[in-house]
Amino acid sequence: MFLKNCLKVMTMDFDVVIVGAGAAGIAAAIELQKTNLSFVVLEARNYIGGRAFTDRETFISTPVDLGASWIHSFGSRNPLYDYYQRLGKDDQFDYDDEGGDALIIDYNGRPLLPHARQRAKLVLSRLYDRLDEFAGNNCNSDDQSIEQVIQTVYEQLIESDEQVKRIVDLSRSGMEQYEGSNLNNLSAKCWETGGAPGGDRWVSCGYGTLLQRICKEHNIPIRLNTLVTHIDTSDTTRIAITTSDSSSALLCHRIIITIPLGCLKRNTIIFEPPLPEWKREAIDLMGYGLMNKLVVQFPDCFWGSSTRTIIHACTVRRGRFRFTICLPPPSNILIFFVTGTFAKELETLTDNEILLEIMTFLQNIFPKRTVPNPIRYKFSRWSQDPLAYGSYSNFAVHSNPQTIADLAKETADGRVHWAGEHANSNDGSENWCYACVHTAFTSGQRAAKAIQNQLNNS
Structure with missing residues (x-):
């Protein structure tokens, strides 16, 4: 242990x-x-994983992720690839392996006409x-939102x-x-910057x-169940960490903070002395999106067992129930992905009110089928979660x-280190x-290696 080689004025x-104890904290621990x-890892929740949370109770034999679902950029270079190969496969339905159809429909459940799809493809090409x-023009010193940049062209081309x-x-x-936020909040300068390349892998377990x-x-x-409330670095010889369930501080040499960006924005941990202005500005400036999942189980697969996704165009508002994952029998589960403003609005409703919205939507797109009453459901509300306050980061304007x-x-x-999905700095690759x-x-691995180098060289 490093401290055995140091003179100590206190233990x-x-x-x-x-x-x-989300992905960043776990990775840092493995490196250490x-x-x-x-x-030691201190986790405020009563489970491991943070915003990667699998509900294994509500739907009996079917595990359902209420947070992250796919390993993006899946391949041998991904630090989770080998773990998935060893630990991530279950002997059950695998969404990625079974094939299936995408049901791409208009607001009323009817197919989108080929000529309309072709015309829309041309419009979208112009918008892109x-x-x-705009993103490639280095003369643009001022950023704008994606909505601002494409709005004029959009209005000219839409007939x-x-x-x-x-x-x-x-x-x-x-x-x-994809970003969890509306286009009027997203940076046009960072259009297609830092997107996950390669394929995705559904984590079946x-x-x-x-x-x-x-x-x-x-x-x-x-x-577990250990909420950090205060971090004091005013003494250069140690860091004092206060938790909600302890009257005395925990002391350490280095600390790695991996809490969600939403919690940093809400100041859920008090730092003494306060964080430097440049760090505070970065926390405030970075975007933070919302994606919720509305998971509903039915007694039968009325949408058709070969259908894997439902992609829906809407007249009411852009993106309303646009994407749904369909799990076939015996699960008979629909997972509605809702994001941005629409997701925030749904969070203000009761469960019964959300169910009514879902049932009205399903009856509208399947007018000739009997839509049965659901037998189980679970809705995430990530922006109301005091240990998350949202889903994941994005490039805000x-x-x-x-x-x-x-x-x-x-x-x-250099004593306080930072990691998390919002803190994976560009390595140039x-x-x-x-x-x-x-x-x-990856960010957790980086932080742990940095600490090791610091303490080994001191």
């Missing part, structure tokens, strides 16, 4: 404390296990060209054909779904379950990769991305 509890440093032009408009809006809402299995394999020391670099940069003379579980994992 240190650990060399390193990791705050948060390769050293002789003592450490406009975004590429009287309402179905063409709905198809174009369906694609625009796909951007919003549940992403939260996979992270729990990784923890079990490594026997990581984690204290005026933010950029330097914002992420600032979020990842150490504070308190073609595979760099952010806002994913595996990028949170």
